[in-house]
Amino acid sequence: MKSLLVAGVAGLLFALGLGLGGMTDPAKVVGFLDVAGRWDPSLAFVMAGALGTYALLRPFILRRTKPVLAERFPPPPQASVDGRLIGGAALFGIGWGMSGYCPGPALVSLPVGGTPVLLFVGAMLVGMALFRGIMRQPG
Amino acid sequence: MNPVLLPLLGGVLVGLASALLLLFHGRIAGISGITGGLLSPAPADFGWRAAFLGGLALGGVLLSVFRPESLGPPVLTNVGATLVAGLLVGFGTRLGGGCTSGHGVCGLARGSKRSLVATLTFMATAALTVFLSRHVLGGAS
Numbered sequence: 033m034k035s036l037l038v039a040g041v042a043g044l045l046f047a048l049g050l051g052l053g054g055m056t057d058p059a060k061v062v063g064f065l066d067v068a069g070r071w072d073p074s075l076a077f078v079m080a081g082a083l084g085t086y087a088l089l090r091p092f093i094l095r096r097t098k099p100v101l102a103e104r105f106p107p108p109p110q111a112s113v114d115g116r117l118i119g120g121a122a123l124f125g126i127g128w129g130m131s132g133y134c135p136g137p138a139l140v141s142l143p144v145g146g147t148p149v150l151l152f153v154g155a156m157l158v159g160m161a162l163f164r165g166i167m168r169q170p171g
Numbered sequence: 172m173n174p175v176l177l178p179l180l181g182g183v184l185v186g187l188a189s190a191l192l193l194l195f196h197g198r199i200a201g202i203s204g205i206t207g208g209l210l211s212p213a214p215a216d217f218g219w220r221a222a223f224l225g226g227l228a229l230g231g232v233l234l235s236v237f238r239p240e241s242l243g244p245p246v247l248t249n250v251g252a253t254l255v256a257g258l259l260v261g262f263g264t265r266l267g268g269g270c271t272s273g274h275g276v277c278g279l280a281r282g283s284k285r286s287l288v289a290t291l292t293f294m295a296t297a298a299l300t301v302f303l304s305r306h307v308l309g310g311a312s
Contacts, residue, residue, distance in 0.1 A: 035195070035218060036219060038191060038192075039192065039195075039223040041226060042195075042200070042226060043188070043222065043228075044229055045184050045188035045230075046188035047229070047231055048230050048234065049180075051238060052180060052238070052241065053177065053180070058243055058245055059243050062246050062305075065294075065298045065301040067302070069306065074175065075178060076178075078178045078179070078182040079276065081179040083182075083275075083280050084182075084186065085186025086186040086277060086280040089190040090193065090280055098197065099194060099197030101196055103197070105197045106193075108281075109278065109282070109284070109286065116268075117268060117289055117292075118267070118288065119266060120264065120265065121267040121288070121289040121296075122263070122292050122293065123267070124260055125296030125297035126263070126296050127256040127258070128300075130247060130300055131245070131247045131257070134202075134271040134272075135264060135271075135272075138260075139228065140230055140234070143228045143232050144235040145231075148248065149245065151250060152245075152254075152260075155255075155261065156260050157206070158257075159259065159260065159262035159265070160203070160207045162258070163266055164207070164265070
């Protein structure tokens with residue numbers, strides 16, 4: 033129960049942060065990505081705030097031997113960069129640039145965004161399931 | 172509202188939420204990973220993943236009540252293009268192992284080289300896509 037409550041509160045805070053920061057306004061996101069037009073740099077501050085806060089708190093959290101409600105912390109990041117990483121990130125960027133939605137803001141907008149967001153999130157889930165289907169194939 | 176302080180405050184909230192997930196669950200707050208993990212036939216740790224996504228949706232509802240202007244209208248109105256964009260975001264984030272949150276926030280803060288490469292890549296293709304659609308094809312206004 034406590035586990036679900038903490039995760040729910042984290043999701044709620046995450047959503048409010050995205051919304052207050054401007055990430056749930058696709059036109060603003062496209063304006064941020066439009067470096068050749070009337071560039072709107074404000075979303076860089078969302079990233080800076082999130083990155084800075086997480087980087088600051090992380091070392092204190094990792095001083096614990098284990099998380100409060102789980103057995104272990106995530107393993108250290110892998111070093112290998114491969115085609116899958118770059119190809120996947122490239123495809124994601126194209127979809128993000130087209131729509132102004134990355135997964136978080138799309139899911140925040142889902143209950144209130146009407147048909148376009150429903151279609152987008154539906155297709156996003158199909159894309160995720162497709163990946164799972166393809167990668168499960170041997171060879 | 173202030174063009175710097177509000178985004179910064181929003182970012183701090185996102186960072187705090189991600190730190191909470193690490194402190195209590197030992198998990199990286201990557202939205203695409205949390206969502207993708209629910210799609211397996213027998214999802215691992217279904218509970219916290221669903222609770223996190225429920226929190227996200229509740230946040231959307233609260234924003235629509237108290238700050239409706241934060242939920243801007245979609246820029247894509249064409250159904251086909253919307254579906255293509257969604258497919259690319261879903262498939263691409265799983266293939267690349269993360270999105271703006273997992274790679275762009277948590278991964279970079281962890282000093283992950285993979286996340287740095289991924290973030291630079293998706294920023295570049297996203298900016299290029301906007302450039303092509305706005306300034307070459309002249310699609311979006």
